[in-house]
Amino acid sequence: xxxxxxxxxxxxxxxxxxxxxxxxxxxxxxxxxxxxxxxxxxxxxxxxxxxxxxxxxxxxxxxxxxxxxxxxxxxxxxxxxxxxxxxxxxxxxxxxxxxxxxxxxxxxxxxxxxxxxxxxxxxxxxxxxxxxxxxxxxxxxxxx
Numbered sequence: 001x002x003x004x005x006x007x008x009x010x011x012x013x014x015x016x017x018x019x020x021x022x023x024x025x026x027x028x029x030x031x032x033x034x035x036x037x038x039x040x041x042x043x044x045x046x047x048x049x050x051x052x053x054x055x056x057x058x059x060x061x062x063x064x065x066x067x068x069x070x071x072x073x074x075x076x077x078x079x080x081x082x083x084x085x086x087x088x089x090x091x092x093x094x095x096x097x098x099x100x101x102x103x104x105x106x107x108x109x110x111x112x113x114x115x116x117x118x119x120x121x122x123x124x125x126x127x128x129x130x131x132x133x134x135x136x137x138x139x140x141x142x143x144x
Contacts, residue, residue, distance in 0.1 A: 035093075046134075047136060049134070050126065050134045050135055050136035051136050053133055053134060053135050053136075054135045054136055054137050057077055057078055057135070058077060059077030059078075060077065061074065061075065061076060061077065061125065061137045061139075062074065062075030063075075063123070063139050063141075065141065067144070070112060070113050070114035071110055071111065071112055071113060072110070072111050072113055072123075072141075073108050073109070073110045073111075074108065074109045074110075074111065074125070075107070075108050076107065076108075076109065076127070078127075078129040078133075078135070079104070079105045079129050079130045080101050080102075080103065080104050080105075080109075080127045080128075080129065081103050081127070081128045081129060081130050081132070082100075082101060082102070082103060082127065082128055083100075083101035083125065083126050083127025083128060083135075084098050084099065084100050084101060084125075084126055084127075085098070085099040085101060085109075085111060085123065085124075085125050086098050086099075086123070086124040086125075086126075087099070087113070087116060087121050087122075087123055087141075088121065088122040088123075088124055089117070089119070089120075089121055089122075090120060090122065091119065091120070095116075095117060097115070097116065099111050101127055113143065116143055117143070118143050118144060119142070119143060120140070120141075120142055121140070121141045121142070121143060122138060122139070122140055122141070123138065123139045123140075123141050124136070124137075124138050125137045125138070125139075
């Protein structure tokens with residue numbers, strides 16, 4: 001074989017390699033941080049205010065993880081009028097779980113996590129107290 005045929009073979013192999021990479025790129029699933037991330041970025045000032053309210057409150061949010069019972073107990077230093085606990089999985093947004101918080105006075109809320117898969121989770125808690133002050137707290141959790 002002369003060198004012209006080798007150049008043709010190398011170019012064909014290279015093109016097939018590029019085509020296979022492009023095909024695989026289109027077949028892979030893309031998980032965005034959030035489907036409405038642009039809307040959330042526009043509301044960043046509100047989110048910042050919630051975080052500042054959480055830092056300024058007396059006491060801190062307590063999180064106690066019980067592996068044996070597969071439960072997490074949250075302790076709130078303020079009353080809770082309404083809110084939500086969002087278990088966010090960075091690697092797969094299809095298995096995220098949201099637990100609504102009903103009205104209760106200062107105290108504890110226990111959540112069953114036996115349905116959550118093993119791995120890294122972000123726990124995002126948003127709530128309003130009885131004075132309608134918004135709060136936000138985020139905690140990283142690793143379930144084994």
